[in-house]
Amino acid sequence: MKTRVSFSNASCDYYFDTSARRLEELVPRAKTVLVTDEHVFAHHQALFGDWNTIVLKPGEQYKVQETVNAIIDQLLDFEADRSWWIVGVGGGVITDLTGYVAGIYMRGLQFGFIPTSILAMVDASIGGKNGIDVGIYKNMVGLIRQPSFLLYDIDLLKSLPESEWINGMAEVIKHACIKDAPMFKLLEENTLAKLKRDKALLAQLIRRNALLKTKVVQADEFEQGERKLLNFGHTLGHAIENMYDLPHGHAVSIGMTVACHLSARLTGFTQTERVVDVLEKYGLPTYAVFDVDKAWDILKMDKKRAADAMNYILLNKIGQGIIQSIPLEGLQSLLIEFVTS
Amino acid sequence: MKTRVSFSNASCDYYFDTSARRLEELVPRAKTVLVTDEHVFAHHQALFGDWNTIVLKPGEQYKVQETVNAIIDQLLDFEADRSWWIVGVGGGVITDLTGYVAGIYMRGLQFGFIPTSILAMVDASIGGKNGIDVGIYKNMVGLIRQPSFLLYDIDLLKSLPESEWINGMAEVIKHACIKDAPMFKLLEENTLAKLKRDKALLAQLIRRNALLKTKVVQADEFEQGERKLLNFGHTLGHAIENMYDLPHGHAVSIGMTVACHLSARLTGFTQTERVVDVLEKYGLPTYAVFDVDKAWDILKMDKKRAADAMNYILLNKIGQGIIQSIPLEGLQSLLIEFVTS
Known part of the structure; x- marks a missing residue:
């Protein structure tokens, strides 16, 4: 096919x-x-x-x-x-x-x-x-x-291995968060065990995600705008991934959790709990303690930085990601606030 | 400008x-x-x-x-x-x-x-x-x-330094050989000393070469055909350059000399002597003894190889380079013949 x-x-x-x-x-x-x-x-x-x-x-x-x-x-x-x-x-x-x-x-x-x-x-x-x-x-x-x-x-x-199924689900949940509310619902209604048993459902889910990402890339192959949405959870995620030798999906899941809280503050996002529930349902970590200062030193070198601001990916609501330019200084204090509170 | x-x-x-x-x-x-x-x-x-x-x-x-x-x-x-x-x-x-x-x-x-x-x-x-x-x-x-x-x-x-002027002239002569007979004549009529003295002539020559190469690249940016012409002298040249730690221009000059002899055999090219004279006039080496077997081991990995043949650049006449596919075996024996004779 x-x-x-x-x-x-x-x-x-x-x-x-x-x-x-x-x-x-x-x-x-x-x-x-x-x-x-x-x-x-x-x-x-x-x-x-x-x-x-x-x-x-x-x-x-x-x-x-x-x-x-x-x-x-x-x-x-x-x-x-x-x-x-x-x-x-x-x-x-x-x-x-x-x-x-x-x-x-x-x-x-x-x-x-x-x-x-x-x-x-x-x-x-x-x-x-x-x-x-x-x-x-x-x-x-x-x-x-x-x-x-x-x-x-x-x-x-x-x-x-089970751990790799969990790892991959972080990106599926990410796609649902930024672009596909019906898929988010489908994830809420199913479980990882069900997906592993139901080959047709799994094939369908993989195809849906592959085509969702493809569509975003086609619209903006060289990441001038829209494609940045795919970095939801990844800015902080990448910073802590190599610091603590975390599985990619775990790092991104923690990054998405923090991004939900940033969204609550900056866009009025109100569905953090639903996102956290789905992440945990699929075996992913959400709230984590990490060295914010050290993470910041790495994060500020992220490829999405532009001069003194970072293009950070936030959610307006489940299924609707947005790119928001956040001044580095403000971003740093928000991160310190969330992670140490 | x-x-x-x-x-x-x-x-x-x-x-x-x-x-x-x-x-x-x-x-x-x-x-x-x-x-x-x-x-x-x-x-x-x-x-x-x-x-x-x-x-x-x-x-x-x-x-x-x-x-x-x-x-x-x-x-x-x-x-x-x-x-x-x-x-x-x-x-x-x-x-x-x-x-x-x-x-x-x-x-x-x-x-x-x-x-x-x-x-x-x-x-x-x-x-x-x-x-x-x-x-x-x-x-x-x-x-x-x-x-x-x-x-x-x-x-x-x-x-x-003088050695770098000579180095660069190899590429100028290469351009003349493959594409620009009038420029070849201009090179015959001038000398390196004259070029170094006459800033206007030099600027004109550089511009002419820059635009010549640009035109070839524009016609075939990803080297499917025409752009290969720019490798005249470079197939063998690259092989011996790092082997003997030669200046690039020297290696290419020796490569062009051999390519002229290959051309004489394969395309009926008759102007080897004029090419050799110009190369030597601008301070470049032409005939050289080198380890053909060792050079062959490197040469056969050249990026212009396609399966069992090499796209070699030859001359029909001064100002007209061509790409000729030469079976690896035949090429190897011709090289051995020229270098050891």
Whole structure:
């Protein structure tokens, strides 16, 4: 089931409900390198078969330049040239790394993704943002460059650990908060256990989220405005994620909780409790104690800063996110107030 | 004197015959970082004044990832955000590094160049190709992304060492060979000493070369065809450049000499002697002995390889370059024949 999506200077084919084995119809096996991590490789060995494969150590701590160097060395060993393809098979760390290397190796090869986690399916693999962390700064280096295809195989989720389901749900809840009130309701009415049992419901939810994010990206590929909404929960989230080595979804969930409180103060938002309830229902942390001063030092370097203000994402109501420019000073004192109270 | 040039998804303003001091009219001083090397910094201290400046060690051996890491760390120290500018002030190494970092830092900042060498003025700063070397492989990692402006100040050439004048002339002669027979004649009729004395002639020559390269790039920004012509002399040149630590122009000059001989065999080219004479007149080496086997191992990884053949640039006649696909095996034996005979 192919859906072709157009971006400003590229198009991407989305294959929903498709077996990962169909990869061989999309790329030439002899001129393709799959990039994955040890976990995914161990769980889906049949999928990798005799494809050229680069297997990385799993985890966000490897989303760094040293790993990029290692991938490039292996591409040279394969004698990969510009006619080759790179396909990332994995979660968000793998899609971020793969997209980035595909953008810079020989000034750019074609690439595609087979996302294997909820997070990668509904978020990381979509929209062309890629990159690596630099020290404590998340995604400080990277590109915006669209993959040629995304191949969605729900069966790959069978081996996903519970913690990764929870991690991915943070982005689903984020999408509902900023853009889709009916989906928020659907999340309130269901549970993670139900989603894991009901394959049709799950496929539908993933597709709905993939297309929601796609629509936002299409409207603003290079993040001049609208696309910033997708950073709901991420400004503070990114700051504390690497500080405390938190799962991405946990960090974003804490970030969304704080953003709800900021919204209550700045936009008159009144539904914080419903958001917190849904986050907790899907196993996510909400209220947390952290070192505000240290977080602030990282947060002020966020890519959404513009001079002395931060473009912060707030909610008017569930389903309606907005971008608000908050002076750095005011933002700092509000954060101190919420986190220490 | 501003000339606006359009590329596929960006435009670049060329300021010919303009004082470098006019930079302050183009970018906001408080949100700009200049990137340069110790030589350029020492020779043009007044130009840098109180601008935020990153000063790098000079030389091709620093066109590597470690330097990119160092630049990124310094941009973080400046708290540079997406609203900042990066301006490369220097030769080809500086423009390659600066363009690359500007492309990946925070997924892309605006950038411009003030080229300070002949090579950078007529070649490296034009067309958006940037990148770094990986081990023995030249420019193996990089992007194609256009600068917003190029500022040409001929007076900056005053401090350019003789060896760098010679280096740059290799690219001028290359342009003449592939595209501009009248310019080739002009080069035959003049000398480097004359060019250095006659500022008007020099300015005219630089402009002619900058616009020649620009036209080729505009026709084929992402190097599907025509733009490959600019690699005349570079396929072999790049292979031997890092092997023997040669100046870029020397390596390309040797590469052009070999390409003329290949052309004689494959296209019936009859003007090798005239090309060799001009190269030598401008101080460039032509015939050289090198380790063909070792060069071949590097050459076969060239970005212009497509499967089992190499897109090699040959001449039909002076002023008319062509792209010819040569099977790797045949190319290897021809190279062995020419270099060892």
